Amino acid sequence: MQLPENLKIGCESVLDLLLPRMCSGCGRPLARTEQFVCPRCLMQLDRDTEWDWQNNRRILLWREHKALQRMGAFAFFRRKSIAANMVHELKYHGQHNLGVWMGRLAATELRDSGLFDGVERLVPIPLTWRRRLHRGFNQAERIAAGMSQVLDIPVETGALRRLRNRESQTHFTLHQRVDNASNIFGLTKNAGQLAANKHVMLVDDVMTTGTTMLSAIQAMETLPGIRLSAFAWSWVHLPEILTIDTCRYRVNR
Numbered sequence: 001m002q003l004p005e006n007l008k009i010g011c012e013s014v015l016d017l018l019l020p021r022m023c024s025g026c027g028r029p030l031a032r033t034e035q036f037v038c039p040r041c042l043m044q045l046d047r048d049t050e051w052d053w054q055n056n057r058r059i060l061l062w063r064e065h066k067a068l069q070r071m072g073a074f075a076f077f078r079r080k081s082i083a084a085n086m087v088h089e090l091k092y093h094g095q096h097n098l099g100v101w102m103g104r105l106a107a108t109e110l111r112d113s114g115l116f117d118g119v120e121r122l123v124p125i126p127l128t129w130r131r132r133l134h135r136g137f138n139q140a141e142r143i144a145a146g147m148s149q150v151l152d153i154p155v156e157t158g159a160l161r162r163l164r165n166r167e168s169q170t171h172f173t174l175h176q177r178v179d180n181a182s183n184i185f186g187l188t189k190n191a192g193q194l195a196a197n198k199h200v201m202l203v204d205d206v207m208t209t210g211t212t213m214l215s216a217i218q219a220m221e222t223l224p225g226i227r228l229s230a231f232a233w234s235w236v237h238l239p240e241i242l243t244i245d246t247c248r249y250r251v252n253r
């Protein structure tokens with residue numbers, strides 16, 4: 001039985017009073033018509049507007065990986081920023097529907113940017129089974145699911161698997177960080193059938209140093225005929241983590 005519209009609105013208003021939904025960006029209560037993020041946060045979200053998918057600094061640093069076609073992000077990730085708060089809500093407060101919404105938002109805004117042109121599969125960066133079990137979902141998978149709804153590109157989760165987590169890197173030297181990120185991922189026995197000779201876009205929620213993404217690229221690029229692109233819902237502005245010279249050192253090592 002369908003509730004009459006005015007009764008439905010009344011019930012939702014009472015629910016909002018009892019259990020107010022909060023903006024994932026600023027924590028203020030949302031109006032009844034708002035979803036996940038208030039209009040102010042949506043407007044102030046620090047988007048990456050360069051849209052230089054083939055020639056941005058990160059892709060130039062990784063140009064030795066010949067399969068790599070494009071790399072981009074939707075927003076900048078800065079400490080306590082709106083984007084960081086949204087990612088935090090998604091990952092640590094179980095808001096898996098927020099992830100789908102975030103994926104839809106990014107894909108809608110970037111749909112005509114050329115970033116997704118010709119992409120045939122979206123491959124979310126996997127978690128280990130243990131972490132996935134603990135969290136209940138993979139945040140990258142939720143973002144990819146939202147992107148898929150807008151872009152009509154299938155999500156493929158059967159090709160890439162995570163062998164281990166990166167240990168916390170805060171006490172590591174630069175050398176140790178690079179070693180810590182190698183061999184994180186492996187291919188499944190069906191990977192060739194699922195992803196060879198296709199243009200695959202790897203999808204993650206956050207890219208900081210990029211070593212996790214690079215490790216996934218290294219695993220996937222062994223498939224014949226594969227073309228790879230990398231997308232992060234948010235990334236750290238590169239000069240804020242490392243100078244360009246140290247990055248080149250990391251990548252070419």
Ligand SMILES: [Zn+2]
Binds near residue numbers: 026028037038041042
């Ligand atoms: Zn807000």
